Amino acid sequence: MNHYPEAILKLINSLSTLPGIGKKTAERLALHILHAPDHEAAALAGDIIELKSSVKLCSSCFALSDKPKCRICTDPARDHSLICVVENPKDMAAIEKANVFSGTYHVLGGALSPIDGIGPDDIRLTELFNRADPKKVREIILATKTDVEGETTAAYILDRLKSRGLTITRIASGVPMGGDLQYVDPLTMQKAMEKRYGF
Helix, strand or coil: CCCCCHHHHHHHHCCCCCCCCHHHHHHHHHHHHHHCCHHHHHHHHHHHHHHHCCCCCCCCCCCEEEEEEECCCCCCCCCEEEEEEEEHHHHHHHHHCCCCCCCEECCCCCEHHHHEEECCHCHHHHHHHHHHHCCCCEEEEEEEEEECCHHHHHHHHHHEEEEEEEEEEEEECCCCCCCHHHHHHHHHHHHHHHHCEEE
């Protein structure tokens, strides 16, 4: 690969840092970009710069947004008394894609994992507990993953909120143990939401 000019090698190295992109794929992509019309390459570069400068986290639920509050948090048609707790924006997107939930979300930004040094202060639990006001919220749906970390996180949230008089539910199985929500098909997601259970 050393026979390429320095600029191509730099782009290959940059592309190969992306998830799921190995050196061969990065090489193919770099050569494609090199031979693409100038306006396409410029548009790609512009889109990346715009993404980095305009997409932030919603100040309420911490979903990805290009405004201070995301479109779900500002939608009056959504049920703001329902909060679905997910680990990351991909999980939220999976539930939205299934079109089975009309409430709002809270994106934790991870899950508790003592073995990896991730404790309650490392994810957005304090913000969730601040939002869980029984005067405004009637149900918290725990949609963390079904792996050890997700179950630990759900148990911790339940323990902290059970005295507040809120309904706290967990999405039903049908989502496989250890499964990642982003890979769950819409019908399974619908059934999991419909058959969520209380504690």
